[in-house]
Amino acid sequence: MLGYDVICKAAKRKPLFYSFLGLVFHYRAASNRYALTFPDAVRSCEENSGVIASPEQLQAAFEDGLDNCDAGWLSDRTVRYPIKTPRPGCYGDRNNVPGVRTYGEREPQETYDVYCYTKSPLGDVYYVPERSSLEHARNVCLLDGGSLATVGQLYAAWRNGLDQCDPGWLADSSVRYPIRNPRKNCGGEEPGVRTLYQYLNRTGFPHPQRKFGVYCFKGIICYNYLCNIIFYYIVLL
Numbered sequence: 001m002l003g004y005d006v007i008c009k010a011a012k013r014k015p016l017f018y019s020f021l022g023l024v025f026h027y028r029a030a031s032n033r034y035a036l037t038f039p040d041a042v043r044s045c046e047e048n049s050g051v052i053a054s055p056e057q058l059q060a061a062f063e064d065g066l067d068n069c070d071a072g073w074l075s076d077r078t079v080r081y082p083i084k085t086p087r088p089g090c091y092g093d094r095n096n097v098p099g100v101r102t103y104g105e106r107e108p109q110e111t112y113d114v115y116c117y118t119k120s121p122l123g124d125v126y127y128v129p130e131r132s133s134l135e136h137a138r139n140v141c142l143l144d145g146g147s148l149a150t151v152g153q154l155y156a157a158w159r160n161g162l163d164q165c166d167p168g169w170l171a172d173s174s175v176r177y178p179i180r181n182p183r184k185n186c187g188g189e190e191p192g193v194r195t196l197y198q199y200l201n202r203t204g205f206p207h208p209q210r211k212f213g214v215y216c217f218k219g220i221i222c223y224n225y226l227c228n229i230i231f232y233y234i235v236l237l
Helices: 038-047 055-063 134-143 151-159 225-236
Strands: 003-006 022-027 078-083 099-105 113-119 123-132 175-179 192-197 212-219
Touching: 022 055, 022 151, 038 113, 055 078, 055 099, 055 113, 113 151, 123 134, 123 151, 134 212, 151 175, 151 192, 175 212
Parallel strands: none
Antiparallel strands: 003 192, 022 113, 078 099, 123 212, 175 192
16 A cells, blocks of 8 residues: 655645745655665755755745654754644654754764755656556656656756646656645645655655656756756746
8 A cells, every 4th residue: 555745745825845046855765764874865865956955945945834744964964854833743842833943963874864955957847647667667758868857856847837646756766746736636735746655654665566657857958048048937937
């Protein structure tokens, strides 16, 4: 049985969690909750089209509505998590007051989740409805001149308007789907990127032989001033 999670939970009036020109998202290893050392966390963000978020970026995301009761590494080697609605198990060091909780600076070999920061890439994320195993999904994108989208690319596409109530493979072997307009049978009442887990405790990615759709990414090839024009329109507007 597959469980699902809305990793990016939104306040009703502020569904987009972005700081400056980018977006902060929570990332969990496939193996288990709280399984990433600090070097693992840095690498995980880089492999998913981002960088490890700074405390300032997480604070900006919290102010835009991010509420997530999962402790994650930040770039200064502290471990924090943002809580808009205090609740049992999520009070941390701030008791019943909304805010970003912190564990302070931690040893790099301790294990947690991570908060990543990504910007809109120069390219397009799109859904292919062909039901595929993970290996076949990679080939589907390659044959179309693209590659499997990363988690960061899917979050950026969600922020820019992608709304698709169909789970699909991503490059990290996870299965996710972006929802801007919550509706029946699409994973809950909040906007966000849904993640399908193998187990009900929100761990484990689906077996690679299972069949899902595919999220591909195709980059834009451009030069000099043209890239600046494209960046202005897809990121700044």
